[in-house]
Amino acid sequence: MTYRDWGCSVLTASDRIILLMHEGLQGAKGKTGISILRYGGLSIVAVVDEQSPGRSLSDLVGISRPVPIVASVAEALAYQPTVLMIGIAPSGGALPEAWWQEVKQSVAAGLSVVNGLHTPMATDPQLSSLLQPAQWIWDVRREPEGLTVGSGKARSLPCLRVLTVGTDMSVGKMSASLELNQAALERGLQSRFLATGQTGLMLGHDGIPLDAVRIDFASGAVEQMIMRYGYDHDILFIEGQGSLMNPASTATLPLLRGSQPTHLVLVHRAGQTHIQHFTDVPIPPLPKVIQVYETVAAAGGSFAEVKVVAIALNTFHLNEEKAQQAIEQTQLETGLPCTDVIRFNAEPILDAILTAIVR
Numbered sequence: 001m002t003y004r005d006w007g008c009s010v011l012t013a014s015d016r017i018i019l020l021m022h023e024g025l026q027g028a029k030g031k032t033g034i035s036i037l038r039y040g041g042l043s044i045v046a047v048v049d050e051q052s053p054g055r056s057l058s059d060l061v062g063i064s065r066p067v068p069i070v071a072s073v074a075e076a077l078a079y080q081p082t083v084l085m086i087g088i089a090p091s092g093g094a095l096p097e098a099w100w101q102e103v104k105q106s107v108a109a110g111l112s113v114v115n116g117l118h119t120p121m122a123t124d125p126q127l128s129s130l131l132q133p134a135q136w137i138w139d140v141r142r143e144p145e146g147l148t149v150g151s152g153k154a155r156s157l158p159c160l161r162v163l164t165v166g167t168d169m170s171v172g173k174m175s176a177s178l179e180l181n182q183a184a185l186e187r188g189l190q191s192r193f194l195a196t197g198q199t200g201l202m203l204g205h206d207g208i209p210l211d212a213v214r215i216d217f218a219s220g221a222v223e224q225m226i227m228r229y230g231y232d233h234d235i236l237f238i239e240g241q242g243s244l245m246n247p248a249s250t251a252t253l254p255l256l257r258g259s260q261p262t263h264l265v266l267v268h269r270a271g272q273t274h275i276q277h278f279t280d281v282p283i284p285p286l287p288k289v290i291q292v293y294e295t296v297a298a299a300g301g302s303f304a305e306v307k308v309v310a311i312a313l314n315t316f317h318l319n320e321e322k323a324q325q326a327i328e329q330t331q332l333e334t335g336l337p338c339t340d341v342i343r344f345n346a347e348p349i350l351d352a353i354l355t356a357i358v359r
Contacts, residue, residue, distance in 0.1 A: 011114070011138075011204070017042050017083045018076040018106075021049045022099055024088040025060045025069070031170060032116055032199045033087020037063050039178055040203050045079040046070050047087075048102070062316075073102040077109055085114040085202065094119045104130065113137045116198035118211075140198040141212040143221075150219030155260035155304055157230035162353055163261040164240035164312065165293050167268045167283045168275050169249060172342075173240035174200060176267050176312035176349075179341040181237040183350045190234040194225055196241050196255065210241055210251050218251070222258025235353075240267065244292055245283055246275050256297050261306050263353050264293055269314040270326040286311070286334050309356045310349040311338040 019037070024030020025047070037044065037057060044067050047057070053071040057063045070076050073084070084106040090096065094117070095103065103121070107113060107130045115121045115137060122128070122137040131137070154161065162180065164173040177193055178200075184191035193200070195207030206225075213221045222238075229236055238259045242249030268286065275281040283289070290308045297306045311330050315323035323340060330338040337348045 011042070011083065013041075013043070015043065015083045016045045016079070016081045017085050017114075018046045018048055018073065018079065018081040018111075019044055019067075019085050019087045020073070020099065020102065021047050021087045023049070023051060025049045025052050025057075029088045029090055032089060032202065033085075034061050034063070035174065035199045036085065036087055036202060037061070037065055037067070038175075042085075044085075045081055046076040048073055048076050073105050081111055083114060084111045086116055089117065103127070107131060107135065107137075110135065114140065114202055116140045116202055140201050141209040143212050143214065143217075144208055144224075147213065147217040147224070148220045149217060150223045150254070150258050152223075152257065152260060152303060154223050154226045154230065154258065157226065157260075159230045159233050160235040160263060160353065161226065161230070161238060161259050161261045162235065162263045162265060163238045163255060163259050164265050164267050165252060165256075165308075166240055166243040167245055167266070167286070167289055168243050168272065169241075169246055170276065171243075171267050171269045171272070172312065172314040173267045176265060176341050176346075177237040177239045179346040180265070180350055180353070183346040184235055184237070187350070190232070191237065192229055192233050192235075193237045194229065194239060196222070196225075196239045196251070200239050207239070210254070215250065215254075218254035219257035222255055226259050243275075244296060245281070245289065247278060247281060253296070260303060261297065262304075263356060264297065264306055264308040265310050265312055265349060265353075266290060266293065266308045267312045267314065268330070270318060270323070270330070286330065290334065290336075307356065308336065310336050310352040312349060313338050313340050315340045315343055 019033050021033045024033050047069045050071045052069050057065050107127050112135045120139045122139045164177050166173050181191050181193040193205050195201045195205040196210040208221050241251035244252050327338050337352045339348045
């Protein structure tokens with residue numbers, strides 16, 4: 001696997017990666033690292049988490065991957081890594097001092113760095129002074145060059161464009177898009193997943209770090225991404241970001257505008273009734289959420305009508321019996337196909353996409 005060159009040497013299959021995951025395997029900060037462990041084809045030689053040394057990934061996060069968990073970067077160096085990848089997202093976008101010192105320790109030991117945080121590292125003098133000629137630091141969240149404002153022209157493309165939308169942030173939109181793309185590829189379709197966040201880019205997919213793009217150019221950045229691939233593929237799966245239901249979210253509208261989707265897939269965490277970090281903000285009943293997304297996507301008639309065709313339900317926190325019950329209840333509530341694409345498979349949703357009438 002070769003990664004896009006973003007101004008630094010590229011990751012290759014020969015790289016040996018340690019994944020910095022302090023407090024991320026058992027908390028909410030580790031979404032990036034867990035996705036890399038689940039979906040990445042990278043050679044990860046150790047996971048660094050001071051809370052979980054010696055434990056197994058299978059027990060902690062349900063990923064059957066024989067990667068040792070160690071307490072510190074110092075211990076991880078014994079596995080002869082070449083790259084440190086930051087798989088956590090602390091509040092505020094900056095690492096605590098102790099973890100920052102581990103990044104410095106890694107660079108001093110000769111490792112390159114993949115940084116998915118908002119805080120850049122490539123220009124930090126403490127790190128740049130330690131870099132040797134063969135080392136690099138990739139700040140993933142960098143605005144692409146040559147952006148323009150959106151124009152809505154993606155609606156002229158012949159391909160299907162499937163955008164995942166959510167009832168909240170961090171409910172599984174990226175995972176749903178990845179699983180659907182894989183299912184489409186297995187059926188022989190010319191399919192592509194397009195990343196819109198740091199995790200998808202760190203996994204090696206083409207795309208944009210949408211939350212690093214100035215708001216005036218956000219829909220244009222999405223549009224440029226879609227136009228690069230729209231004539232060469234049967235179907236594009238666009239990674240969703242944020243939620244129209246969440247008062248802190250700004251990413252969903254530019255995705256709708258820039259991608260001009262032909263299909264929407266709604267992603268929801270089973271049983272969640274309020275926005276995660278705003279407990280005074282309820283999540284409306286799913287039929288109402290669907291109505292909001294379809295109305296906004298069509299902008300009252302300015303753009304083509306688009307429908308939510310299925311529900312991807314996140315049931316990770318439920319046992320299998322309760323997960324099945326939640327799926328059945330959601331199907332009854334919405335009248336749409338529903339499944340957990342990770343726990344079961346993505347086929348019911350892919351079938352709904354391929355059989356829906358595109359207007």
